[in-house]
Structures are given as structure tokens and as C-alpha cells.
Amino acid sequence: MANLLIVDDEKSICEMLDIAFRKAGHRAETVTSVAGALQKLQGQIYDIVIADIKMPQSSGLELLRHIRDTQPDSQVILITAFGTTGTAHQAGQLGAFAYLEKSHELVDDLKFTVERALETSRIKAENLSLKRELKKQQGLESIVGQSPSIKALFELILSVAPTNSTVLILGESGTGKELVAHAIHANSRRDDGMFVSINCSAFQETLLESELFGYVKGAFTGAAANKKGLFEYASGGTLFLDEIGETSLPMQVKLLRALQERKIRPVGGNEEMDVDVRLIAASNRDLQQMVREKQFREDLYYRISVIPLEIPPLRKRASDIPLLAFHFLEKFNRQMGKTIHGISNEAVQMLENYAWPGNVRELENAMERAVALEKGDEIAAESLPKRVAGGVEVLQVQNLASDFPKEGIDLEKHIQEIERQMLETALARANGVRTRAADLLHMSYRSFRHYAKKYGL
Structure with missing residues (x-):
């Protein structure tokens, strides 16, 4: 009516x-x-x-x-x-x-x-x-927590959001750097514009340049038509460059010029075009140390770190773990059509005692698994991953002969658990900095990324 x-x-x-x-x-x-x-x-x-x-x-x-x-x-x-x-x-x-x-x-x-x-x-x-x-989901409401460090983060987001200043978000992998970038955009004067994000570590240098700046027809084999770059798509809005520490030095020169001149030139093109973007960058690496080691340009570092913003790791805001756990419980209840009402006290205590080297992302994965497996009215300790619930007994190689079970072992699962524990230990030892963790394990960063993705770290 x-x-x-x-x-x-x-x-x-x-x-x-x-x-x-x-x-x-x-x-x-x-x-x-x-x-x-x-x-x-x-x-x-x-x-x-x-x-x-x-x-x-x-x-x-x-x-x-x-x-x-x-x-x-x-x-x-x-x-x-x-x-x-x-x-x-x-x-x-x-x-x-x-x-x-x-x-x-x-x-x-x-x-x-x-x-x-x-x-x-x-x-x-x-x-x-x-x-x-959508704005609520991408704004401050998407960041769960009541700890003093998160409240301070909220205040900082609200202070920097209305400006056009470049923001550098620092934090370990899995702490929610993109959520913070979304929140800054959602509370800015550019919230009607696009929020465009790219993970710089996912592309080779030439591909990254094409993604960011676009290309003209005939610029290289396979360039059958002109293509806009992400700088152009984000014009009037926000461009989020995740893992900017993984860019090469030549790529850093091009980024610096785009930020200084507010102009870009597509790959293979002769003409420049104006772009109006607010840049937010993020890294889980120590960029200042990289500057000292000549792995990151000093001028670009000062250009992107006008307002540095650091997200604390989950282990340093343990009081937020139950809030996050219940938040993810509600989320996965909706997604899976379940009606699990709570989390047992024993399970909550285990969640609080675990170090969470993979931070909020690892907690989310753990809760997704728990909701999927739980058959009762509340999440029991048995539904949590073994590493969270106290870990599984991993046989020491030196004691293998004496400790080998009579019934035998599942070798593949045993090796996977060793791999997971080694990755978690290396991450904790490296304070969440993945490149350092890769060095500790004597593997390439690409291999480390593969294993981290495999185990949800």
C-alpha cells in the first residue's frame, strides 16, 4: 500500500x-x-x-x-x-x-x-x-576488539581517515591490515569512490607494472587492446598496496614518481594521465631495516609513511581473543546454517593460551573448522585444531626407534604436523615477519608462502 x-x-x-x-x-x-x-x-x-x-x-x-x-x-x-x-x-x-x-x-x-x-x-x-x-562491514564495525591497543587504533583511524595523507599500515601477517585500510576508506571523504587493492607480492615486476599503470594496445605480446591500470580505476578513491615491501627497486622508482607527480604512463604509452588517488600501503616487513640494507628506497619510504599505523599482533591483545572467537562463531553459524550457542570455558581458555602466530586469520580458520566439526550446542575443546588444544605428540626423530608405536603411524599426517609446527615456531621467533621466518627455515620466501597458505597461517 x-x-x-x-x-x-x-x-x-x-x-x-x-x-x-x-x-x-x-x-x-x-x-x-x-x-x-x-x-x-x-x-x-x-x-x-x-x-x-x-x-x-x-x-x-x-x-x-x-x-x-x-x-x-x-x-x-x-x-x-x-x-x-x-x-x-x-x-x-x-x-x-x-x-x-x-x-x-x-x-x-x-x-x-x-x-x-x-x-x-x-x-x-x-x-x-x-x-x-557494506559500509558498516568495511568500516570500524569490521574490526573487533575492546583492548586498549585496538581502541587507540580506532581513534587513529578516525583521525587520519578525513585527510588525504598517505598511510603506511604495519603489522604481522593475519593481523587485518586490509580491514584497517577499508575502515580508513569508509570513513574518508572518498568513501563514494572505489577502494582498489592489490597484493604486490603476488605479481612479477612486469605484470605488477601492467596491473598498476595499465597498458596500450601492442605494448607487448598479447596486449590486444588498451587496458586501464588500478591507479586509473581508483581515481577519486583509494588504492591499497599490500606487501609493498616485496616490490623491486625499479618498481619502487615508478611508484615514487606516480605519487609525487600524481601522473601515470601506461606501459607502452607516450602520454601521461592525471590520477587522483589516496594511497594506503601495508607491509609485514621492517621497512626501516630494509632501507638500511638498501632493499627499499628511502625516498619512497618517507613518501608512503606520512602517517604510520601499527596493528598489534593478536598475542599482545589476548583480551580480544574471546570477542573475536564469538564474532567468528556467529559468522560461520550464518554461513553453515548452524545454531551453536557458545564456546565452552575449556575451549575459551585454550584459545586464550595459544600464541596465534598467524594472528586473527589463524583464529578465523580455527573457528571455521570448529563450527564445521561441532555437533553439540557449544564449541568443545575437541573441535579445536590440535595445535590450539595443546598440540599433538610429534615423535622426535632421535627417539624414533624406541618411541615408534606398535600400531604404526600415519607418516604423511605426522610430517605435515612437523611442518606446521616448524612454520609456527619460526613465525613466532621472527615476530611474525615472514621473510625472517623463511630465512630461519632456510627456504625461499616463495616456498614459505606456499606452506603458510597450505596450513592456513
Whole structure:
């Protein structure tokens, strides 16, 4: 049922439409002048206003202007017995939903148009609700925690978000650097623009350059058409460069120039183009140490670290672990259609005592597994991963002969558990810095990434 206002200087038209729309289940009020309509609009919001264009003293177009200024969510349908192309064009420019000529089919035409207008309003309202929900999910509400360090992080986000300054987010892998970047964007003046993110470590140098700056047709084999880069896509919004510490020195030169000049040149192109982006960078590496070791350009470091922001590892905000665990419980309950009501005290204690080298991401993975496996009303300790619930007994190689079980062992699972524990230990020893952990394990960073992904670290 919709709330309608019908405005026409012909009383017979008002009465006919009033009867028709009331029979259709709508609420309808009628007035015979623009002045009467303005009076009604002062105390009432209408879903749809149906107004004649030609009326004494003032026209339906003037009424349309007023409604657009005062009740922008109301749909306006204009009707007339003297339609012209010019008037129809003017009505469209002013924001009328429809422009109908009076005919013997006017009632049917209006009923159909009113239903279309109501459907359009419903879709707009749903889209607005979805946008608000998305903004809520990507804003501060997406960062769970009440510890002093997280509260301080919230305050810093709200302070830096309204500025256009470049932000450098530092923290171990899995701490939620992209969530913080999203929150900065959602609370900025650029929140209507795009948030574009890229993980710099996922691309080789040449591919990264093409992704960031785009390319022109014929720039290289396979470049069959021009392609926009992420700088261009993010213009007017925010560009998030994750793992910026993994970029090569030549790539850093190109990034520095783009940030300084606010201009980019596509690969293979001759012309530069202006870009208007707010840059947020992130790294789990010690960029200052990399600068000292000549692995990261000092000038780029100072350019991206105008406002440095550090996310504490989960082990340093243990009071947030139960909050996060219950947050993930609700999330995976919804996703899996389950109704698990809580987490046992024993399980909570185990979650709090574990070091979480993979930080929030590892906790999320652990809770997803627990929700999937749990058959009771609350998460029991047995549903948690073994490493969280106290770890499994891993046979020491030197004692293998004496400790080898009579029933034998699952060699593949045993080796996987050793690998996982070694990765976790190396991460903890390296304070979450993955490149250091890779060095401790005498493996390449690429291999380390593969194993970390395999075990959800």
C-alpha cells in the first residue's frame, strides 16, 4: 500500500483517481491546486505525487521542483491534456518519474506507472540498505576488539581517515591490515569512490607494472587492446598496496614518481594521465631495516609513511581473543546454517593460551573448522585444531626407534604436523615477519608462502 497525493484542478479527475487507487488498496488524498499540495506536503510524506502540469496560478513543474528539494525520495508522475516534446523533456530534466498524456486509458496507465514507481523506490531503498550494510562491514564495525591497543587504533583511524595523507599500515601477517585500510576508506571523504587493492607480492615486476599503470594496445605480446591500470580505476578513491615491501627497486622508482607527480604512463604509452588517488600501503616487513640494507628506497619510504599505523599482533591483545572467537562463531553459524550457542570455558581458555602466530586469520580458520566439526550446542575443546588444544605428540626423530608405536603411524599426517609446527615456531621467533621466518627455515620466501597458505597461517 502506497501513500498517494493527487493534484489536478479538475475535480472530476481527482475523484476518479481517488476511487481507482483506493480500490487498488492505496491511501489517496486529493487537492485541486499547487498551493493546496504545498500545504499537504508540509505535514506529510508521500510515496507518489500525481500532478497535472497545467493548473491556474502555478504549474505541476513548479510543484515538481519543490518536491525534488524537500522530499527527494518521493516519485512524481506528471499528467497533461496538452503534451509537448519540450514539456516532456523539461519534466525529465527536473526528475519526474513519468510524463503521461490524459486519455480514456489514463486510469490504467497510471496504475501501471504507479506500480513501476513503487518497484523503483523499493529497489533504491534496498540498494541504499545494502550500501549502508557494506559500509558498516568495511568500516570500524569490521574490526573487533575492546583492548586498549585496538581502541587507540580506532581513534587513529578516525583521525587520519578525513585527510588525504598517505598511510603506511604495519603489522604481522593475519593481523587485518586490509580491514584497517577499508575502515580508513569508509570513513574518508572518498568513501563514494572505489577502494582498489592489490597484493604486490603476488605479481612479477612486469605484470605488477601492467596491473598498476595499465597498458596500450601492442605494448607487448598479447596486449590486444588498451587496458586501464588500478591507479586509473581508483581515481577519486583509494588504492591499497599490500606487501609493498616485496616490490623491486625499479618498481619502487615508478611508484615514487606516480605519487609525487600524481601522473601515470601506461606501459607502452607516450602520454601521461592525471590520477587522483589516496594511497594506503601495508607491509609485514621492517621497512626501516630494509632501507638500511638498501632493499627499499628511502625516498619512497618517507613518501608512503606520512602517517604510520601499527596493528598489534593478536598475542599482545589476548583480551580480544574471546570477542573475536564469538564474532567468528556467529559468522560461520550464518554461513553453515548452524545454531551453536557458545564456546565452552575449556575451549575459551585454550584459545586464550595459544600464541596465534598467524594472528586473527589463524583464529578465523580455527573457528571455521570448529563450527564445521561441532555437533553439540557449544564449541568443545575437541573441535579445536590440535595445535590450539595443546598440540599433538610429534615423535622426535632421535627417539624414533624406541618411541615408534606398535600400531604404526600415519607418516604423511605426522610430517605435515612437523611442518606446521616448524612454520609456527619460526613465525613466532621472527615476530611474525615472514621473510625472517623463511630465512630461519632456510627456504625461499616463495616456498614459505606456499606452506603458510597450505596450513592456513
